Amino acid sequence: MxxxxxxxxxxxxxxxxxxxxxxxxxxxxxxxxxxxxxxxEAQTEGDVIESSPEADFEGKPTADDVTCDECGHGEAWYTIKQTASADEPPTRFFKCKECGHRWREYS
Structure with a gap:
């Protein structure tokens, strides 16, 4: 390197x-x-981290144990990323299925 x-x-x-x-x-x-x-090997589409505001969450897993702070809807798409060291829990990134509001949850 x-x-x-x-x-x-x-x-x-x-x-x-x-x-x-x-x-x-x-x-x-x-x-x-x-x-x-x-x-x-070349990076696959599955390895790409969706970080832009325009990123498409549709088709990702759905969480029904969350509540959107903006509209109160109880379902959101989510993705999980390891944002800290490996011995720390991962971060879940959400996008409300109703209004599109985004937030993150640290475990």
């Missing part, structure tokens, strides 16, 4: 040189490390 000298972010290989994922700076490949680079 090679890190950017400018900002410290992880770099990826493009056309024989290393390109920073954050700031776009380029560097030549560290030839000592070249044999240690490992490619991984």
């Amino acid at each position: 090679q890190f950017c000298d400018e900002c410290g972010s992880i770099m990826h290989s493009t056309d024989g040189e290393m390109v920073c994922s954050s700031c776009g700076a380029t560097q030549s490949k560290d030839e000592e490390m070249a044999e240690e680079f490992v490619s991984t």
Whole structure:
């Protein structure tokens, strides 16, 4: 793994040189490390974290043990993400099925 000298972010290989994922700076490949680079499988749609306000929750699991603070509706779609260290409980993110209000619940 090679890190950017400018900002410290992880770099990826493009056309024989290393390109920073954050700031776009380029560097030549560290030839000592070249044999240690490992490619991984492409990210699947299931691995994507829905973080934008436009993210579509429809089709996700439904919780009926919650109450929306905005409209009082008792059903919401939810997704679970590990937002802290692995020994901490995950966070549930909700979207009201009635009004679309979003909130999170820490266990």
